[in-house]
Amino acid sequence: MYIKSIHITSFGPLKDRDIVLTPGLNIFEGANESGKSSVAMFIKFMLYGLSGKCTEGEIPERKKYANWDTGCAAGTMLLSTGKGDYQIEREMYVPVGDGGRSNLQERLVVINQSTGERCFRGEVPGEVLLGMTEQMFCNSVFVRQLGDNTIDGTGMTEAIENILLSGEEGLNSRKAAAVLDKERKALLHKNGAGGQIYLLRQELRRLEGMRDAESRKSAEIIALESALADSAALIEDRKKKGQQLSSYAQAYDKLQRKARLDAALACKAEADQLEAQLDTFTPYGDIGEKIQTMERLSDGRQSWENQLRAMRRSLAAIDDALPPEMTPDAEEAARGQQKAAAAAIKGRKSAFAVSLILFILTAVSGCAAFFLRSVDTYLSIGAVVFAGIAAICGIVAFARSLSRLEKYHSILQEWGVSDPDALGDVIEERIHLSRQRTAADSEYRVLETEIAEKEAQLEKDIQKLRALAAQFTEEVPDTDILTESALAAAKNLIGEQTRLRQAYHTVAGRLSTFADVLDPVVQAEITEEAGQALSTEAGQIAAGYTRGDAEKARRDAGFNRSSAEGLQIRHTEMEKSLSAMRAVFVSPAELAEKIDGLKGELSLLEKRYNGITTAMEILEAAGDNLRQGLLPRIVSEAGLLLGRFSGGKYPTVGVAGDFSMHLITQDKTRELDYLSKGTQDAAYISLRYALLNVLFPGDPPPAIFDESFSRIDADRLSKILTMLSAAGDKGNQSLLFTCRKLEGEIVQALPAGDDDQVIRLAAGE
């Protein structure tokens, strides 16, 4: 396969250029900016078009190679293949500034030269005709400028490794595997305990557990709410019943209060009536007292009369035979005589004894005087005097004793007694009788006075009695009859009065219990409330109530109220529980949606994981396949080429386990990195060319070298060009773009080959 000719209508700096190519080695020689790379790129444009992608650090191909003024890239290329000749016409307009086209437009026509018909519509000519993708074209056929250690930004060693590893310069399957492995690890660690999938699974399990728990809780909440609703209804029912019964009881109370008011009013009327009846007794005054007075007077009268009769009898019974009364002086005198008699008898005895003693003394004194006359005259005279005095005194005393005896006898005689001992009794008896007479006289006088007084009093009482009796009955002469009649009438009156009073007291007692309702304001209130109560249903019902019914209603109302309160407490507790449950409740549906979302996410990640792991496996398998199939042939072919280029110095290319390339001499193995840049370039070119030969053994596409040999020495370059020229003879077209003249000179120095030519490009041409 080779390019016969190209016509560049407009491409980068080139316009209207026609270039005819040979099937062999074509060297495009020109200074910098002469358009060499543009020609090389034009070929790619014809085959694959221009990419609009903006790779890092570079402007897109479309912008770079479309004419800067017109935005046009166009031309034709005639390609000869084993299937025939094909002309490719491509025209592309890239949007440029003002006045230019606004949209990208591209026209591509492939014409089969043998039939003249258009073919491969909608297909990429390079892929159809060369059988390779644009990427592969770039990585195998299109060898660009080799710079310091880099080929399009890729290290030379890496590029070679990529070819060895992936069959393509730009593909680093090891890096790709590492990228995939990194992603795999990020998704799920090999031990299954790390990565996004692991975390999601954990989260999923947590949410599923939570959903189940919340679902159960939801059921509990619903059950609790149902219970709460029942409880609320029951409370309401109890309250309602309580209020209803309470209203009945209250209505009953109001009606009862009204009934009580009515009873109070009736009671008051009765009391008033009794009071009026009692008022009729007022003229009688205190009838009881009057009865008592009458009875007392009546009784007193009889008593007086009895007393008068007794007194009169006593007066009549007083004894007139008693001796006349003695005056006190007389009584004293009588008693004096008794004492005088006693004193006289006693004095007589004393006087006699004294006179006796005196006489004895006289005798003694006389004797003494006698005997003393001899002893002491004076004493004898004193004794004689004393005897004389004693004798005189004795006589006097004796005389007195006689006088007193006489007086004693005269007293006895006066009182007619002989026995001195009876004198006292007689005198006392006389005094006693005298006193009896005095008492009887006094009693008589008293009785007389009393009788008179009593008779006057009796009369007075009788008048009074009659006057009192006259108040109660008709007057009759007989006081007893009058009194009896009056008492009977008075007693009747007082009985009636007492009865009325009792009745009044009873009524008044009852009335006093109604004191709270008898106030006019209160009466009005009660009447109004009762009227209002009766206008309600509760009042109507309560009207038929008995006290027992009302009490039962009150009890039931109380029960319902307390029951409602009890239920309310329970209800509140349940509400608290419910609130607590609600506060932490999460909708199971929302959790399920989260779970679904997570499952979806997990499914995507698992799919991604499957894709990544599959890609890794496939990459590994593809690498193995390549290493077993394509790569040995590439290495072998590259070794042959390199041996030829190096004049046999490096007959073999080796590939280590890490896919690093080694050049093997007869006795040494050298790593590529330790060799010269030129040798590296040669090894690289060998590899690329070998790749081309291996990939396209029958009808290889043209190899395009864009400044690829700039660092290779003349000798080695000569060998390479010789090989390319020889390859051209076998139908392997090579297009070599260079700014040096060396390549042209080498080719021209080679044995004349029909298919080698040097095309010189001038800047601005």
Next chain:
Amino acid sequence: MKILHTGDIHLDSPFAGLSPDAARQRRSELRAAFSDMIAYARQQAVDLVLIAGDLFDKVYVTRDTIALLCREFASLSCPVVIAPGNHDPADEKSIWKKGIFPDNVFVFTSAALSRFSFDRLNCCVYGYAFESASLRTCPLEGKAVEDPTRLNILCAHGDATSPISAYGPLPAGVLETFGADYCALGHFHNPENATAALTVPGAYCGCPEGRDFGETGIKGAVLVTLEKEGEAAALDWKRIRFCRKIYAQRTLQLDGAAEQSEVTSALGALLLDAGFGEDTLLRITLQGTVDPSLSIDTAALTALGTDLAHLEIRDDTVPTWNASALQNDQGMRGEVYRLLLPKLESADPAERETGRSALRFAMAALSGKELPSQ
């Protein structure tokens, strides 16, 4: 007699594949759709409301929903008959047995066939309840309506398409023998095919709101008009839309696409042509073979659905555009492609997907590009 036949409402059930806010909104819309149905029943003065199971999702039901049900049912003057399904079974702890619903709600609470008689309507509603998440026997087996002269209705959650179903099998012969004038059935959310397969008068109501992309199209309930003279019944029914949103799916062929911009413009054109509005939850599946270098940014594409309720992009493209070139590539790329070819051509969609993503990842990694996000 007018009957509103609904079911498979799945109140409170999660909406998969939506954002939390969107899912919350969809649940609200589902409730609104239910409320709309009840309002419609009031407005149409229907004589009977039948709910053929799965009124709510037992696992997810909330107190608000129970309150909503009580409130809405209480607003109806007609009877509401409910036959619990596999998602809201009448098990021991079920709210169906708590007696919290209004007096006009009649709930079947046993897996055995039973009936509610409405003399005012001269009507008998037969039915049964799921007592657990599955029901492998047919409660109608060997049974027939008691009085053929009355309006006899079957309200049930069951599967009339398979006699061995785990969800209340309703074999055609059994239904025919039973002799109901109308079979108000629930279970299939997309009711058209299951209804068409019925050999007795009746219908599957479907769900009132689609819940995911498996439930596309307009959703609602069934309004039934049923009259009977002697033993001859006149039946007419039609579907009424109640859904607020419609799930829809489309595919977009992207053969040869190499740039995201191409995909974006193709998607824009599809959205423009399809004319979907704000009531549409749309899933677009990208198909076709695209350039291996193309990694479609579905998140960016999703942003184009601003005029839709929701836009979901699924990438089912195969990165094998220019396959012949890859096939001929003797290097690593070609080898990778060739090795992945069995997966890419596999009959198993999962295997194909794995192959696709592996190819994309491998190509990106080999090219030194960032790995595709999806």
